[in-house]
Amino acid sequence: MRMIPMKIWGTPLAILAAGCLLSLSACSAYSDAPTASASGSTDATKLQVAVAFYPFEFVVDRVGGDQVAVENLTAPGAEPHDLELTPQQVASLSTVDLVVYQSGFQPAVDTAVQQAHPKQTIDTASFLTMMKASQDGADTGSSTSAEDPHTWLDPTNLVTIAEHVRDALTQARPADAQAFADNTARLVDDLNGLDTTLKSELTTCAITPFITSHAAFGYFAKRYGLTQVGINGVEPDVEPSAARIAEVQKIAEANHVTTIFFETLVSPVVSESIANDLGLKTDVLDPLEGITADSRGTNYLEVMASNGTALHKANQCS
Numbered sequence: 001m002r003m004i005p006m007k008i009w010g011t012p013l014a015i016l017a018a019g020c021l022l023s024l025s026a027c028s029a030y031s032d033a034p035t036a037s038a039s040g041s042t043d044a045t046k047l048q049v050a051v052a053f054y055p056f057e058f059v060v061d062r063v064g065g066d067q068v069a070v071e072n073l074t075a076p077g078a079e080p081h082d083l084e085l086t087p088q089q090v091a092s093l094s095t096v097d098l099v100v101y102q103s104g105f106q107p108a109v110d111t112a113v114q115q116a117h118p119k120q121t122i123d124t125a126s127f128l129t130m131m132k133a134s135q136d137g138a139d140t141g142s143s144t145s146a147e148d149p150h151t152w153l154d155p156t157n158l159v160t161i162a163e164h165v166r167d168a169l170t171q172a173r174p175a176d177a178q179a180f181a182d183n184t185a186r187l188v189d190d191l192n193g194l195d196t197t198l199k200s201e202l203t204t205c206a207i208t209p210f211i212t213s214h215a216a217f218g219y220f221a222k223r224y225g226l227t228q229v230g231i232n233g234v235e236p237d238v239e240p241s242a243a244r245i246a247e248v249q250k251i252a253e254a255n256h257v258t259t260i261f262f263e264t265l266v267s268p269v270v271s272e273s274i275a276n277d278l279g280l281k282t283d284v285l286d287p288l289e290g291i292t293a294d295s296r297g298t299n300y301l302e303v304m305a306s307n308g309t310a311l312h313k314a315n316q317c318s
């Protein structure tokens, strides 16, 4: 993955000063940052796009190509559900050419977009069909988040997002319309190829349920005809109750589940303990909420392919 150092796109000095007062570390980050980007020819000539979390970074990178510099508001290795933004990140949104986010998922980003009035925004929740949070996931008692935010785990949703990104970038820079269209066509080919592979891998499986760390795979399960059982609900960092763990164990035994899945960005302790109790295997099923050195692949396509391989094996698919 291309790492782009955090930039301060024409942030007003007054706001920078406020950021320094609030956070010394943010302040020193500024003084370390060279005035021109370390990577050389970036910035001035490129469209500046801020994205809320990894899968949107992947799409904008592919659609925008060399014409675009992307800033991911969620740091690599951070878990996007409980994202907090620095004052300078909030300020940066008022100068970028485009912000790609999903309202209802990260309250800090929703607030920042309202405050910063970006030139253009893409709110994926405004055009994707949102599912209700899975009943199979644990009921964490928070009745406020009734929608499942994990739209990106259905590759066909990424196709739709890519088309919106193409249109927004074209509006920002019509001269590069052809490049954006060509890049999008290639990305759509790749996403459709992934979708075809996953379908063929997961259509005929001896075991239908799969047990995940948090209930991130509702859109994925619906697309590929499987059933997700989240140890946690749609929020990852909740301690599951003893009753929920017992329930998951019962489902695992009744369905002859072979594997308890865990994630790269969330502690595997609960998954491992359930697997140990039942004598089952553990494996990674990655909800792609970020990419790190531990990810099984360097980008969305590769990690999704790894997910398909892991499920194919665990659920005994033919």
Ligand SMILES: [Zn+2]
Pocket (backbone or CB within 6 Å): 081, 150, 214, 216, 234, 235, 236, 287, 289
């Ligand atoms: Zn999640």
